[in-house]
Amino acid sequence: MGIAIFFVLALLAAGAIVYPLLPGRVPAPLAPAVTDGEIEAAVRKLRRARAGGGRACPACGEAYQPGDRFCVRCGGALPADDQGKSPLPPAGPGCPSCGAALQEGDKFCAKCGYTLHDEEVA
Amino acid sequence: MILAEIGYGALLLALAAALWATIASILGAQQQRPELVTSARNALFVTAGLSTLAALALLALLLTKNFGVAYVHDHVSTYLRPAYVLAAFWAGMEGSQLLWLWMLAIFTALLVLRRPTWDRQLRPYAMAVLAFTQAFFALLLVAISNPFELLPMLPAEGVSLNPLLQNIWMIIHPPIIFAAYALWTIPFAYGLAALVTGKLDSGWLLGVRRWSLAAWSTLGIGILIGALWAYLELGWGGYWAWDPVENSSFIPWLVGTAFLHSAIIQERRDMFRAWSVGLVTLTFLLTVFATFVTRSGLIQSVHAFAQSAIGYYYLGFMGLILAVAIGLMLARTRELRGSGQLGDLVSREFAFLVTNLLFLGSAGAILLGTLWPTFTEAVRHVSATLTAENYNRFMGPLGLLLVLLLGLCPLIEWRRTSAERLLRNMWIQVAVGVVTAALLLLFGVREVWVVAAFAVVAFAAATIELQWAAGVVTRMRTAKENLFVAAIRASYRNRRRYGAQIIHVAILLIVAGVIGSQAYQDEVQVVLAKGEQTEVGGYTLVYKSYTYGQPEEHGNKVRNAALVELYRNGRLLAVMEPERNLHSNVDGTVTEVALLTTWKEDLYLVLAGLEPDGQAAFQVLITPMVLWLWIGGLELILGTLMAAWPAASRSATVTVPAGGESTGQQAGTSIRHRAARR
Numbered sequence: 159m160g161i162a163i164f165f166v167l168a169l170l171a172a173g174a175i176v177y178p179l180l181p182g183r184v185p186a187p188l189a190p191a192v193t194d195g196e197i198e199a200a201v202r203k204l205r206r207a208r209a210g211g212g213r214a215c216p217a218c219g220e221a222y223q224p225g226d227r228f229c230v231r232c233g234g235a236l237p238a239d240d241q242g243k244s245p246l247p248p249a250g251p252g253c254p255s256c257g258a259a260l261q262e263g264d265k266f267c268a269k270c271g272y273t274l275h276d277e278e279v280a
Numbered sequence: 281m282i283l284a285e286i287g288y289g290a291l292l293l294a295l296a297a298a299l300w301a302t303i304a305s306i307l308g309a310q311q312q313r314p315e316l317v318t319s320a321r322n323a324l325f326v327t328a329g330l331s332t333l334a335a336l337a338l339l340a341l342l343l344t345k346n347f348g349v350a351y352v353h354d355h356v357s358t359y360l361r362p363a364y365v366l367a368a369f370w371a372g373m374e375g376s377q378l379l380w381l382w383m384l385a386i387f388t389a390l391l392v393l394r395r396p397t398w399d400r401q402l403r404p405y406a407m408a409v410l411a412f413t414q415a416f417f418a419l420l421l422v423a424i425s426n427p428f429e430l431l432p433m434l435p436a437e438g439v440s441l442n443p444l445l446q447n448i449w450m451i452i453h454p455p456i457i458f459a460a461y462a463l464w465t466i467p468f469a470y471g472l473a474a475l476v477t478g479k480l481d482s483g484w485l486l487g488v489r490r491w492s493l494a495a496w497s498t499l500g501i502g503i504l505i506g507a508l509w510a511y512l513e514l515g516w517g518g519y520w521a522w523d524p525v526e527n528s529s530f531i532p533w534l535v536g537t538a539f540l541h542s543a544i545i546q547e548r549r550d551m552f553r554a555w556s557v558g559l560v561t562l563t564f565l566l567t568v569f570a571t572f573v574t575r576s577g578l579i580q581s582v583h584a585f586a587q588s589a590i591g592y593y594y595l596g597f598m599g600l601i602l603a604v605a606i607g608l609m610l611a612r613t614r615e616l617r618g619s620g621q622l623g624d625l626v627s628r629e630f631a632f633l634v635t636n637l638l639f640l641g642s643a644g645a646i647l648l649g650t651l652w653p654t655f656t657e658a659v660r661h662v663s664a665t666l667t668a669e670n671y672n673r674f675m676g677p678l679g680l681l682l683v684l685l686l687g688l689c690p691l692i693e694w695r696r697t698s699a700e701r702l703l704r705n706m707w708i709q710v711a712v713g714v715v716t717a718a719l720l721l722l723f724g725v726r727e728v729w730v731v732a733a734f735a736v737v738a739f740a741a742a743t744i745e746l747q748w749a750a751g752v753v754t755r756m757r758t759a760k761e762n763l764f765v766a767a768i769r770a771s772y773r774n775r776r777r778y779g780a781q782i783i784h785v786a787i788l789l790i791v792a793g794v795i796g797s798q799a800y801q802d803e804v805q806v807v808l809a810k811g812e813q814t815e816v817g818g819y820t821l822v823y824k825s826y827t828y829g830q831p832e833e834h835g836n837k838v839r840n841a842a843l844v845e846l847y848r849n850g851r852l853l854a855v856m857e858p859e860r861n862l863h864s865n866v867d868g869t870v871t872e873v874a875l876l877t878t879w880k881e882d883l884y885l886v887l888a889g890l891e892p893d894g895q896a897a898f899q900v901l902i903t904p905m906v907l908w909l910w911i912g913g914l915e916l917i918l919g920t921l922m923a924a925w926p927a928a929s930r931s932a933t934v935t936v937p938a939g940g941e942s943t944g945q946q947a948g949t950s951i952r953h954r955a956a957r958r
Contacts, residue, residue: 160285164293167286167333171293171326175300178318217695218619232549233694254773255754265548 202263228271230264235271284349284428287337291428294330294381295418297323301411309404317404321392324407327414328389331382335369338378338427342368348434351375351427357440357865359835364446370454371445373576373590374427379455380571381417383462388414391466391491398487405473406466413465416597424590440836443863443870449509457502457529461567463495464536468564471557475608480615482547485556489543490924492560496540497783497920499533504790504913515871517801517884517901519909520794522671527650528570531643536563538639545632549694551620554609555636561605565598566643573650624696631689635682642678646671672798676729680736683791686784687740690747708746713739730799734792741788744781751778771922779923786919789912796905803901810894817902819883820847826894836864840890842898846876846883858887858898882906 206221213222220231227236253260255272265274301323308316338351342365347353355368355375369375388410396403421427444450467488474484485492506526511519520526539559542552572594609616622629649666657663691697691705716738720731751774755766771778804816813822822845830839841859845852856874863870876883881904889897 160282160289163282163286164289167290167330168293171297171323171330174322174326175297175319178315178322255758257758 199263202261206261222268226268228266228268230261230266230268233266233271233273281346281348281430283337283341283346284430287334287341288422288426288428290330290334290337291378291418291421291426294327294334294385295415295422297326297330298411298415298418301327302408302415305404305407305411309408317407320404320407320411324385324388324392324411324414327411327418328385331378331385331414331418334421335378335382338375339366339369341428345438347436347438348431349427350429350431353431353435353438355439355441357438357836360438360440361446363448363451364441367445367447367451367454368441370458371441372427374421374425374429376454376458376571376574377417377420377425378427379458380462381414381421383455383459384410384414384417384465387462387466398483399470399473401477401479402470402473402484402487405476406469409469409472410465413469416593420590420593424588424593440865443837443861443866444513447509447513449505449512453502453505453509456498456505458571460495460499460502461532461571463491463498464532464560464564464567466491467495467539468560471560472605472608475557475605475612478612478615480553480557480612482543482550485543485547490926492536492540492543493920493924496533496536497916499529499536500916501913503529503533504909504916508910511906512873512875515873515886517803517886517899517903519797519906520668522646522649522666522668524650525574527646528566528573531647531650532563532566532570534639534643534646535559535566538636538643539563541632541639542636545620545629546618549620549629550618551622551629552633552636553618554616557605557609557616559636559640561601565601566647568594568598568601626692626699626702627696628689628692628694631685631692635685635689638678638682638685642675642682645674645678676733679791679794680733683740683788684736686787687736687743690743706743709739709742712742727799730795733795737788737792737795741785744784744788748778748781775922775925779919779921779925782919782922783916784919786912786915789908789915793905793908793912796908797903799904801901801903803899805888805897805899807895807897810896814898816900817883818848819853819902821845821885821898821900822847823896823898826890826896828890828892828894838862840869840887842887842890842896844874844885844898846885856885858885860887860890877907879907880904 203221206223213224214220215222215229215232215234215236217234218229218232220229222229222236228234229236252258253267253270253272253274255267256270258267258269260267260274266272267274301320304316304323305320308314308318308320341349341352342356343362345352345356345358351372351374355371356365360368370379388407391410392403392407399406470484470488474480503526506529507519510521510526511517536559539556542555542559545552546556572591576588576591576594620629622633624630649671653663653665687709688706691702691709693701697705713735717731717735720734725731748771751770752763752766755761755770756763759766759769761769802817804814806814806816808814808821808823810823810826813820815821823842824845825843827839827841831837832839839859839861841857844856844858846854846856854876856876858874859872860869861872871886874885876885881902884901884903886899886901887896888899
């Protein structure tokens with residue numbers, strides 16, 4: 159009796175495992191070499207670099223735009239030389255602290271340094 | 281006996297399926313053959329089903345009290361209450377390992393149930409690690425500690441469960457601990473997958489963040505429940521004795537805590553990549569080690585090691601995992617180098633590094649202390665055990681240093697902070713600490729370390745409260761909200777941060793409870809005849825009546841109990857009935873304590889002895905602030921839920937509406953955050 163049940167279980171298990179391997183099944187493709195997140199990050203970086211005209215945060219190297227006072231990546235203070243308007247259009251939501259426009263991917267507000275990525279624990 | 285056969289058969293098949301899942305997922309990823317990965321995924325569902333079947337079979341055998349099965353015979357009896365049959369499931373090595381396997385298989389199935397998203401590349405390798413771990417436990421169960429092993433005869437009665445384990449908290453403590461161990465396997469599996477694929481940026485950390493949080497807090501709660509059980513059941517008035525079993529679960533918790541903090545640094549500053557992977561590997565290995573230590577008796581005696589080959593299985597598995605992890609880390613040295621640089625000596629990165637080192641150091645010291653008797657026995661043939669005082673001597677200062685850092689870290693900025701800026705940031709907190717110390721001195725506390733410890737806790741608590749207050753005030757100003765709305769919204773919108781802060785407050789509550797209870801436990805022993813009374817710490821205990829040598833019907837227990845009325849200022853607070861019983865299956869007597877808990881202190885009444893003529897010896901312990909530990913535990917759950925609440929977990933990516941217009945909305949309310957999983 160126990161043996162019979164064992165064989166039934168074994169058959170069921172084998173079926174589930176072998177089924178995807180049968181010819182004619184079209185499986186979902188595996189991961190591409192580059193993930194969406196990586197592409198998005200690269201695009202963000204490029205967009206920022208173009209808008210900033212070659213300015214880079216002295217601490218982390220992230221590109222910034224004229225008028226920014228804090229690095230949007232590391233939150234570090236930026237050299238206060240460039241005054242002027244940001245060439246990027248104000249895009250949607252504002253900083254909860256000062257209301258300045260934010261860009262996708264910002265971790266810190268570029269104007270007041272408010273920590274958007276304000277998360278102290280994993 | 282058919283149930284035993286089915287259970288064992290299910291384990292055999294689960295072992296085969298888990299091995300296949302390991303091989304198929306690795307091959308599938310290496311050769312880009314998705315059908316193999318799908319097959320591995322199905323195999324993982326199969327192991328989940330089969331281990332569930334095995335667990336149900338064992339449960340059924342225990343419930344039907346089938347004494348022909350050795351495990352059932354050893355852990356239950358005809359008179360064992362049905363609720364404790366559950367506790368019997370995980371009372372021994374075999375059942376514990378089955379529980380481990382079962383939980384791991386269920387969590388793995390839940391994980392792979394979701395289609396891969398962020399983890400498309402990592403998933404097959406993570407599956408392989410999870411499947412391999414399942415295969416290890418299945419192998420143990422099949423080959424060396426079979427819970428379905430049959431006895432050559434059919435005994436009429438079982439040994440029954442140790443009465444110390446017959447406690448409501450012992451029903452839930454082990455499953456919580458093993459669930460935590462199984463949960464830790466998932467972040468570890470992804471860490472290893474990140475090593476294999478070389479995708480060592482913070483992607484995997486963010487992806488498994490909720491699993492890590494769940495694992496961490498489950499383990500913390502499990503440890504606290506274990507402490508609660510020890511306090512209620514062991515009858516010595518304490519909750520923590522630094523015994524090997526307690527230590528073995530505390531060590532991975534410490535290392536896991538370091539992992540969580542290291543993950544934040546990696547996420548924020550792209551540093552500590554090697555730390556994160558290394559710490560999660562270590563945490564996992566320590567959970568396996570803990571399982572082994574708890575049930576094998578290795579610490580009690582090295583000779584336990586030789587009695588069964590199981591130790592070699594565990595050592596082999598841990599050695600293999602360690603070798604693979606170290607090998608991969610060496611091969612990935614380049615990818616393990618993050619872009620962030622360690623800042624100044626006074627920078628938050630550095631403070632976190634010190635925190636991590638302290639956590640790791642504490643874990644290492646406790647591990648060494650735990651293994652010390654084994655070492656000395658092996659080398660000098662005398663087992664030398666460390667006392668609780670030994671542990672307290674180094675863990676006290678280390679713990680306080682960590683609490684100090686908990687209060688200091690948020691005040692230190694990333695990269696660097698000037699000394700005057702730091703001082704400006706923290707004078708209020710320092711003042712709170714000093715005032716606390718002064719008040720304690722004023723109220724007659726004279727022990728320097730108690731004053732210092734409470735001052736440090738107050739300092740840290742002040743930092744957390746001030747941070748929160750600052751967030752609320754900012755909101756009130758910028759979003760023009762009233763205090764109440766601002767408080768709710770500030771916390772709600774930053775759940776991850778404030779969830780963490782709630783957890784930190786919970787830890788502070790627990791630390792305060794530990795300090796209070798360690799410093800001021802008051803112990804009195806009295807012998808009373810029936811009708812006599814005594815005064816202890818402002819309470820009046822009146823010994824009213826007793827029960828001597830009353831055998832329990834349908835049981836293995838002879839009951840001795842004393843009935844005591846507890847008064848304070850002439851008011852009846854409680855009727856307490858401590859017991860000291862004889863059980864047929866253990867040597868000596870087992871106490872059941874009576875307890876009165878208030879937020880200020882616990883009155884813990886132990887019946888130390890009872891003579892046939894009713895003369896009773898009582899041990900009365902008054903321990904301050906024990907309740908704070910349990911409240912801290914509840915708050916820990918709350919904080920974790922808040923930090924991990926799905927919609928709140930965000931990658932801080934601001935969603936830009938198509939077209940990029942509309943800034944007209946009120947500042948602060950228009951931010952939408954995208955969920956971390958993309």
